[in-house]
Structure formats: C-alpha cells, structure tokens
Amino acid sequence: MKKLEEIHEIREQKRKELDLRVNLKADTQEKHILVCRGTGCTSSKSPKIIEELNKAIKENNLNNVRVIQTGCFGLCAKGPIVIIRPEDTFYAVVKPEDCAEIVKTHLVDGKLVERLLCKDIDGTEVKRLDELNFYKKQKRIALKNCGVIDPENIDEYIAFDGYKALEKCLMEMTPDEIIETVTNSGLRGRGGAGFPTGKKWMFTKMAQSDQKYVVCNADEGDPGAFMDRSILEGDPHCVVEAMMIAGYAIGANKGYIYVRAEYPIAVQRFQKAIDQAREYGILGKNIWNTGFDFDLEIRLGAGAFVCGEETALLESIEGRRGQPRLKPPFPANSGLWKEPTLINNVETYANITKIILNGAEWYSSIGTETSKGTKVFALGGNVNNIGLVEVPMGTTLREIVFDIGGGIPNGRQFKAAQTGGPSGGCIPAEHLDTPIDYESLGKIGSMMGSGGLIVMDDSKCMVNLAKFYLGFTVDESCGKCTPCRIGTKRMLELLERITEGKGEEGDIEKLEKLANNIKAASVCGLGQTAPNPVLSTIKYFRDEYEAHIKDKKCPAGECKALASYSIDPNKCKGCGICKKQCPVGAISGEVKSAHVIDPSICIKCGACASKCPFKAISK
Amino acid sequence: MSENKMINITIDGKQLSVEEGKTVLEAARQANIEIPTLCFLKDINEVGDCRMCIVEIEGRRGYTPSCIQKVEEGMNIKTNTPALIEARRVVLDLILSNHDRKCLTCTRNGNCELQALAEKYNVTEIEYDGERNEYEIDELSPAIVKDLNKCILCRRCVATCNKVQEIGAISVANRGFASCVSTASNASLNDVNCTFCGQCIEACPVGALKEKDSTQVVWRKLRDKDEYVVVQTAPAVRVALGEEFGMEIGTNVAGKMVTALKRLGFDKVFDTNTGADFTIMEEGTEFIERLKNNGVLPMITSCSPGWVRYIEMNYPDLLPHVSTCKSPHQMFGAIIKSYYAEKMNIDPAKIFMVSVMPCISKKFEITRDDMAGAGYPDVDAVLTTRELARMIKQANLDFTTLEDSGFDDPMGEATGAGAIFGTTGGVMEAALRTVSEVLEGKELNKLEFKEVRGEKDIKKADLQIAGKDIKVAVASGLANAKKIMEEIKNGNADYQFVEIMACPGGCVMGGGQPIKSSKIRATVDVRKKRAEGLYSIDEKSQFRKSHENPAVKKIYDEYLEKPGSHKAHELLHTSYVEREKYKM
Amino acid sequence: MENKCCNCNCGKADEDLQKILSKYEKDKSNLIQILNEVQEHYGYVPKSAQLGISEYLDMPMSEVYGVVTFYSRFTLKPKGKYNVAVCLGTACFVKGSEKILDKAKEILGIDVGETTADGKFSIEATRCIGACGLAPVFTINDEVYGKATPELIEKVLEEYKNK
Secondary structure (H helix, E strand, O other), X not given: OOOHHHHHHHHHHHHHHOHHHHOOOOOOOOEEEEEEOOHHHXXXXXXXXXXXXXXXXXXXXXXXXXXXXXXXXXXXXXXXXXXXXXXXXXXXXXXXXXXXXXXXXXXXXXXXXXXXXXXXXXXXXXOEHHHOHHHHOOOOOOOOOOOOOOOOOHHHHHHOOOOHHHHHHHHHOOHHHHHHHHHHHXXXXXXXXXXXXXXXXXXXXXXXXXXXXXXXXXXXXXXXXOHHHHHHHHOHHXXXXXXXXXXXXXXXXXXEEEEOOOOHHHHHHHHHHHHHHHXXXXXXXXXXXXXXXXXXXXXXXXXXXXXXXXXXXXXXXXXXXXXXXXXXXXXXXXXXXXXXXXXXXXXXXXXXXXXXXXOHHHHHOOEOOOOEOEEEEEEEEOOOOOEEEEEEOOOEHHHHHHHHOOOOOOOOOEEEEEEOHHHOEEEEHHHOOOEOOHHHXXXXXXXXXXXXXXXXXXXXXXXXXXXXXXXXXXXXOOOOOHHHHHHHHHHHHHHHHHHOOOOOOOHHHHHHHXXXXXXXXXXXXXXXXXXXXXXHHXXXXXXXXXXXXXXXXXXXXXXXXXXXXXXXXXXXXXXXXHHHHOOOOOEEOXXXXXXXXXXXXXXXXXXXXXXXXXXXXXX | OOOOOEEEEEEOXXXXXXXXXXXXXXXXXXXXXXXXXXXXXXXXXXXXXXXXOEXXXXXXXXXXXXXXXXXXXXXXXXXXXXXXXXXXXXXXXXXXXXXXXXXXXXXXXXXXXXXXXXXXXXXXXXXXXXXXXXXXXXXXXXXXEEOHHHOOOOOHHHHHHHXXXXXXXXXXXXXHXXXXXXXXXXXXXXXXXXXXXXXXXXXXXXXXXXXXXXXXXXXXXXXXXXXXXXXXXXXXXXXXXXXXXXXXXXXXXXXXXXXXXHHHOOOEEEEHHHHHHHHHHHHHHHHHHHHHOOOOXXXXXXXXXXXXXXXXXXXXXXXXXXXXXXXXXXXXHHHHHHHHHHHHOOOHHHEEEEEEEOOOHHHHHOOOOOOOOOOOOOOOEEEEHHHHHHHHHHOOOOHHHOOOXXXXXXXXXXXXXXXXXXXXXXXXXXXXXXHHXXXXXXXXXXXXXXXXXXXXXXXXXXXEEOOEEEEEEEEEOHHHHHHHHHHHHOOOOOOOEEEEEOOXXXXXXXXXXXXXXXXHHHHOOHHHHHHHHHHHHHHHOOOOOHHHOHHHHHHHHHHHOOOOOHHHHHHHEOOOOOOOOOOO | OOOOXXXXXXXXXXXXXXXXXXXXXXXXHHHHHHHHXXXXXXXXXXXXXXXXXXXXXXXXXXXXXXXXXXXXXXOOOOOOOEEXXXXXXXXXXXXXXXXXXXXXXXXXXXXXXXXXXXXXEEEEEEOOOOOHHHOOOEEEOOEXXXXXXXXXXXXXXXXXXXX
C-alpha cells in the first residue's frame, strides 16, 4: 500500500534514473541495454539473449550497465532487437552467441559491432534507431511506452507519468468532465467499428444501475494483427489505468479484461500489472482516500474469433458459447449479467491516459476531420519492414507501405493491401493515396478494422485470397444465424470451385447476390462483414475472377489446379535437373535436348520450376 | 387496471396503434399482415436467428427480426418488399441446401413449417446447393428418434428442453456449419438425462425429432388372427385427435375415435379413464395410509412417466415420496391381462395390449421393470395420438363423418374424475373428490376443486378435510417440478399431497399430441381449449367420483378385494430405481 | 459412468480434477476458466472431466459439451507427444504457410486435427500465434520455428522422429 505522496516520490526518483532511456543526450556513464521481449522476439530467443548479456556483463565487471526487457519496438522483421541507450545504437537480428561480442566491443571497447548494425531498405547503414525510415513518419501515442519501459516494473511505468492521469481524474475532474474530454478528443473505437468513445462512455454513465462494468476487449482475433497484444505486453499498466478512469467516469468499480489464451506473455504481464497495482493500493478499495473502489480480473478466451464481437465476448465472460446477442439492447444498457457495461478495445484504452494528461485539444489536433489521433497497424505480408507502426490518421497507404514499410521485397510489384482482416476489403494500387481514416476506407469498400494491414505483391491471386478469408469466417462463424452459418459455407464452396477451374458462367453474380443478402440479413458484425473480402476483390479484380471461370487460368499463377507447367524449348539446355526433381516422373527428354512435361501426369507441385537453372519452366 | 400505453407505428403503409411492449410480429399479425417465422416459438425461443421474419425498419441498416423487435413510437416498417422476399428466399434456399429433403417419407409431410414456407416462396430448386452435414439417426431409445439430417437448427427444441423443462438433455454443439443439436458427448438420447417428455418434438418445426414408431407393430398384430388385440385410450387423446382431421382444438371425439379403433380391427376398445379411476382408488388409499401412519409425506403422484424418470435421475433420495401406484394405463393393462382374461377365458399370453397415449414417455414406461403385474407385460405397445391419426388415415376412414360408438363392456363407463386426469390438477382434483369422502365418511356436495385448476405453473391449496388441514400442490412442467423438489429437499415443503406432470399443462399438452405450428401456439391457447374439453366431459358424466365407478366397484368386489389389498399391490403397484443421468 | 478418463492414470485424474475445481467458486461463469485449466492439465478435456464440471457447476453436461466444442482451444482427444502447429494467420498465409502445412501432412501422413497411430505427432492449423515478423511460422510444442520453408519443416520433423 502506497500513499499518493509515495507514488510521487517514486515518479521523481525513477524518472531521473531512467532519463537516459529517452534523453539521448543524457550526460551519464550509465548504459541501458534494451532487449525486446515481445512475442516475436521472445520466439527468436530474446530471453536467452538477456541471459547471455548479463553473463558477459558480469564477466567484464561492468557495474554501470543494466539489461532491461521491454515490449515491442515495432520493427519485428529485424528481431531480435537490442538497443543501447543513451547512444541509441540499434543492433538487429541478434543471436545469443553475439552477446559476448556486443558487451566486449561496444561496452568495454566503446566501438560499434558493425556486423550487427542493420541496413535500411535504401542501403544506408543505420547506427541509431531514430535514423531508420521506419520510425520517421510514425507518431507514438498508444505505443508510447512500448520498447521504452520494463513492462513488468510498475515503478518504470510511474516514472513516465504512469497513474498521473488517474490521479488527475480522481482529484481534479468530475466524471462528466472526463467524458467531455474524451468526447472532445474525437477518439473513436479502435476495435474496428469506430464508434465515438466519449459517446459510449456517456451512454454507459447515463444507464441507471448500482452495478456497472468496464470491459476491455483484448480478444484480438484478426489473423495478422498484433497491436493489442503488443500493448499488453509492452505497457500493461496503461490499460489498467485507463480502465480505472473509465470506471470512475461511468460509475463502475469492477472491470474485466478478456484476453486470448493464445497470448500467454500478455496474460502473464497483465496479471503482474494487476498484482502490482493492488500491492501499491492503486487497485482496490478507497483508492487514495477518494472513496473510489476498483478492481480488475482477467478472463481468458479459448479460441473463437467471434468473441471479439462485443456481445459474444460478454457471453463468453459469462461462461457460455460465444454467440452474439441481438442489439439493441446495447451493452451500455444491458451488458455483462444484464448490467450496463462499457466495452472498449485495448488500443482505445491505450490512448486515454494521454488524452487526459495532454488535453482533448492536443489529441484532436492530430488526424483528419472525422478521425482523430493515431492508429496502430500490424504491417505484414509482402512488405520489407514487417512490424508494428503507429501513424497519425490521414497518413496514406502509400506512406505506410513504401516509406515506413520500405516497399515490396524481391523486386515484386504492389498488388493490393487488406485492412480490416476477414471483415475488411482489399485496396488496390489505384487507391494507394487514400488517407487512412474510418470514412475513406469505408468508401473504397474496406474498413479500418482493428489494424491488421496485409500487403500483397503481384504473385498473389485475389480469388485465392478471398477464398482464404472465407475459409476463415466459415471456421469461425458461431453458427447461430442461417445466413452466416450456411451462406458463408456456400460462398466458400463457390470460390473453391472457381479456384479449381470448375467455375461456371454466372458464378460471380451468384456470389454477389448471396454476399449482399448475407450482409443484410446476418445477426452480428461477423456475418455482416464476412462477404467484404469477396465483394471487394470482385470490385477491383473482377477480371481475375473471369479468367478463372472463363479461361480456366489463374493470372497470378497461385491456384494450383489451374497451373499448367511447360518447358520453353528455346531456353531448355537439357540439363536434366527438372527430370530428377519431378516426384511423379512427368518429365522426359534426352540429355542436352529440350525436355517436355506430360500434363496428364504432372501434379503441379512446381518443384521443377523452382530448380531450373535457366528459368525455362513457366506456369 | 391502468390502460397500457399505445404506440403509433406504420406497417406496410398501414397506420396502427399498438400496445407498448408488443413485437413488430405481433403488431403485424394484429393487422392481418403475415410475416413468416421459423425459429420463433412464443415465450420459449425468441432469438431472431433464422432470419425469416426479417423486416425493413426505416433508418436502420440491414434487416431486423420482427419476432423480437418491440414496437417503438413512429416506427415505419416494411414487411414484404422485393428485397426482403429475395432475402427470405435465399435464407430458405440455404436451409434447404443443408436439409435432407426427403419430404415424401417424412412423418411431418404436410405438417412441416419448412415445407410450407418452401412452397409459399416457390423454392423449386436449390440455387446454393453444396455439402450437407450427415448424421447417424439416433433411434436407440424406446421413445424418441433424433434425425439431425432434417434439423434446421432453429433451436426450438433446445430452448424447450433447457428453459421450459430445465433438463438440458440437448444443447448446441460445435460451431459454424458444423453446429448441431447434441446431447452430452453426442451420446444417444437413451443414455443421457432425457426424460422422454417429448416437448422437443412438439417444438420441432420439421421432422428432426419424432416418436419411435409403433404403428407397424400394431398393424402386424392386427393382421394376426391369433392375437387378441385390445386398445385403451387416454383421456387427453379424445380432445386432441380431431385436430389431426381439421377439427376445432379441444373437440371431444371419443365416439368417433372408438368407432375408428373398431374399424381398424381392434378386438376390444377400452377407456383408460377407468384405469384412472383405479389409480384414484389405490393412490387415495395410499395417501390416507400415509397420512394416518406417519408415512413419507408429501406423497407425490406417479402417473407421468417423464416425471418418474426425472425424479429417478435427479432426486433419487426422494423416491419414497412417490406413490407406488402404477399409472392408469399400466393398471388397466394389468387388469385386462388378469381379471378380464380370466373372466373372458382368454390366454393372457395372446392378449396384445395397446395404449393410445398423448405421451411418448409411455413408450418407455412399458419397458420398465416391475410393469408386468399379471406375469405378462401390462402394456405391449403405445401409440401416440399422432400415430393413431396416421393409422386412421391409412385405413381411409373419413374421421369427421364417423358415427359415434361407446367403449366396450365390461369397463365401459368411466367417471368424470378419470377424464380430468388429462389436464394439470386433474389427478389432484379426482383424488380429493374420493379422499375427502373417505375421510369424512360421507357423501359430500363439493365436487369441483377449482383451486387446482388453471394455467398457473404451480397451484397450491389449503383444504380442510375431516377436520384436518391438508395442503396440496400441483405442478406441471419439469422446471416447476424442480422448484417443488427443491422445497422438499430443503425441508421447506409443508404439503401432504403433490401432483406433478412432466408436460406443462399436463397430458393435454403431452409430447404425443398433435403438433401445433408456431403461429397457432402464439395465437391460440391450445392448453386451455383441450382442458376445457376434458372439464366438459367431466361435467356431463353420470359419475364424477372414481369410487362411484360401477365397473371399478365390481372388480374390487369380485377380484381385488379392496384398494391396497395384497392382490391390488401385486397388480397395480410398482417400484422405482435410482437412474444414472449419463450412461457413457 | 465411470468417473475416469480413458487415457490417463485414472484414479489420479479424478483427484486432479477436484483440485482444479476447488479453486473456483461454483459459478457457471467460471466454466471457460475451468476448461482452460483442464485442457492445460490433461492435454484435452476428458469426458469424465466434463461430467465432473457439470456436477460441480450444477449445469447440464450437454451445455458443458456445447462449450467445449465451441472453442477451438478445447479438444476431446489427446494431442500427439509433439503437436505440430502451422500458423495460417494472414501474414503467414500470404508468405506461403499452406505449403508448409501440406508438407507436414505429407510427411506425417495425417490431416489437420489428427494424431499419428503411434501417438507421437499431431497436426494443428492455428490462427496467428503473434509472431508475424517471423512469418511463416510453425511450432512444435513450445518451440517456434520462424521464416519457415517446406524444407525446414521436413528437416525439423526428421529430427523429432528420431527423438
């Protein structure tokens, strides 16, 4: 139990101690080695790296060096990442066996370990993190502490203004003033639908009940999105604090966070944050003598995408099958155990403390007319800088993919990007200059979604992509309403037929009719948006669908059943490598004369094409 | 009573003033505007899942299910736009694409809500055909058949089993396209906590749930000249059978039914109501014994086999509360195979006893141990009301024009007390008529105990009989039974006598009765109409007290000696067992 | 029904389950938490545990079964000693994880959700394990293999086969 004054002392003292983390000109002999312990880098053995670094430091008797585990830095493609502050040296793709050298060369000898420095996409060598193009257009609000503090240490959070917003709310602001601030900030739900957050808070506050709940939706289901996970792993206290502020504002004293069980690190860090906050008397009864009580509990998901839908999530917290409820009534009036419930997602909460401390005006000065602040994207797919980026609303897709993401690898061309995951749509090259905000993305047939942003190059077949997403929704449909339960399955079957070369004239129209009826007639957001990937790919790549159906060809060459391999006799030198590679003996030919593929035997595995030294085999 | 607030809405251009709290569907029906439904079952399954009842509401994105949307001031609703019709056709198409569509060989052919909609929406071919889920048919139990190949996942059965009966024998398993109505571990209904009440069958809009067929075995016996095939009919059958032939709900068709049964070839047609009179004699005596000798009280009735199966599974410790009396048709069967066989000089081994029952659990009951009072099974086959109707149709009998005939002697005349067995409170009322006279030792003028009549879930009454304070309770539906059982378990029940029926409303609403569509269930009080039919039989009866039944008196005099005698126990009483809920 | 499960040390199973149950209040909303723990403990959710939970929480066993079969994390059969999970999240899919899954199926001769006859391997297709930076990714038990190729999974499986 800590008094408010003690918290102030910790903040002041700790802030000085940690100054070198953010002040790159800090005048100090101390060094902090930051090692990413997000899921990605942890998978690539960053815990071992920490161990090895500490070992080497001890061996070299370095007393002024500390190794700190942090959350995600964002540039996952270069992980595991090690950063040394205050000089901000950035070592990429570090292996445990590199640690002794880092300590010896960098810390003892004061020289850079050149071979571990990373090169930017344009070839320039990067010594310092802030030199990377990847970071130049970013603005970190939700991710402010990620990669800066040790997420498992509440003091470090407190050092960087942690729990200061809560203090301000409890001591200086009325619930109405808080809601007004959130409303004026223009913050909208980051889970995907973009409902104004302040309004949601107000509705829940207005609902009459002695018992209300605050819920955090951390069931990040969009495959390929990991912003919420990274926030929970890198800065769990900021979510705890925001949920408390929300509780105070709407009149709730109990909160639940619903996290995917597939996120063990996030769960463990969040639990630790709850425990520490309780220990400090920040969570509990009569917090700082204000009379405000608040406590939090974690509820684990168990692998159902639909539980990201807020009412399905409530069902799941209550221990049932995650089947969405009909709305209205909305959770603000009838949510958890039928009581008024405020549900926001992780990233939404991650903005709250900053809005409270810096003011609504500051926040609303960032972004576009209708979409304020920043948005975190999980950039993935065929793009160089895979990772986590946070950009002001209004940044164009081109800036994200090319300036921040470093463009498309392997000399390929950009074909499309998918936002909104299985609920969203694809965005073709012609719309690369669309500023990212809720309305603009909706207008071009996609949606903001929770922040997955998957880039596809020209080797990707868009029909196959639509099929992939439909396969996902068919697997994840809860099965409650007819259109989604059977309709999405029938759409998938149609797409399977088309990609197998069995498509028929009229199939596109059939798909469109079914898609539109599923959208209009389904119960919840999952069904209502499930057809989007199909409709948007038909909209922008109809010719690709037609090629599959009419010409029985897959222009991108991805659909196996439609591929037909042949050897260009002019390029073939008769080396015989392809013949050896072929698992079914479909290739024949004499040495030094052109070979041929028997299409009736060929299983289209592509082994020959990948091994041909003369690139004589094409699909 | 204060006037309910009225809400002004527009449906299809018609301005309406509707009571607050009504749904759009109800409002439309009031205005004679038809909206199709499929998963909707009033008060039981109001979930808006099937998406047939969708409507357009001005200012709203997408479609709204009218079955749960309450009317709101100024709402402008369209129920049958071309877009909605297309959406409904697509929904129907999708449902049918995953349905086995073997309509010709389905028991619900002609009485299927899906079939009716497919016809109405002119779905003549399946546009979105594809893979179908295929399931093994579960026909292991003696009472019920579950065929998921026909299931459309409306979940009316699941809601009935879980919310009305609070049994939870079935739930929904898996998700998405693989979702299915399932028992625990997908075991047979025979091996789980199912009581065979059959309310799920009544709820099913299609043929996914049905009774285990007994018509074939009965036809076979009727063909066999060596067999002496006797039939008895339960009280509730006569006020429902007519519905299968288009007659008004609750019409008493006893006379036509007897004629039909004779025409079908049964050697004798008897009335289970007489069996009910025996039950009152035995049960009344047992009650008085318990009352006088500090026996286990409250005593609970045992006529409803679904209820008996329920207590055996859920409250085995409380089994001593249950009357040891067999149910009326079992008693009657035992008497036929003993007294009647002797009297008529027929080899009881040759008698094939058929019961026509409003119940499917009776199909299970006849397979129980200790149900062969005369050394032969009391009853050999149970037909539901629905199955009898099917047999009558197969025999090409024009039911509505059949002349009336009476039940066969020597058991012909039953009492009104026996008739009201078919509705909730009836057994109690019949018992009270007899018990009060026995205890008072004189004839009483009080015949009707209206305290135990009516639709309330649980009815309680405090009675003064022979200076004694007697408290009784009547519950129908297993959720209500559970409430009473919890009271008894926790020592909070001060009743002496309790009547429990597994089906809500009693046997008139049994799981073997004619199936009513969702729309009829929402707009007509079926229970009340059928119950009124029985009360009217009672009122018109010459005898209205079981102990006044001349046939019953005669058989006691000639054969059984007296109620509760050794012989009576041998023939008319049974025993119970603790039953595992889950055999797997 | 015997209150034991088929594949493990039976008497102990019952005791273990009671230990898990005793941590939770008899509140239906704890069902998923309990199931998560049971799945973790046994590697699947045995029938006996479903029954035990239904009795403990006073709810129909069919409902427990309905919840178990709704969530993909819960399984009714034990997984193999080595569970090969190939990520089919979008980031991995775009990077060709299907080919890796196909290779695993080919090598082990089983389909997704199946276990090899010797109980050694099972294959699972998962949705995003969160290591998108390493896409495509597969895991064997807790070990993560990033930037995977069909050749890599072939090599890795060969190693596990000999373990």
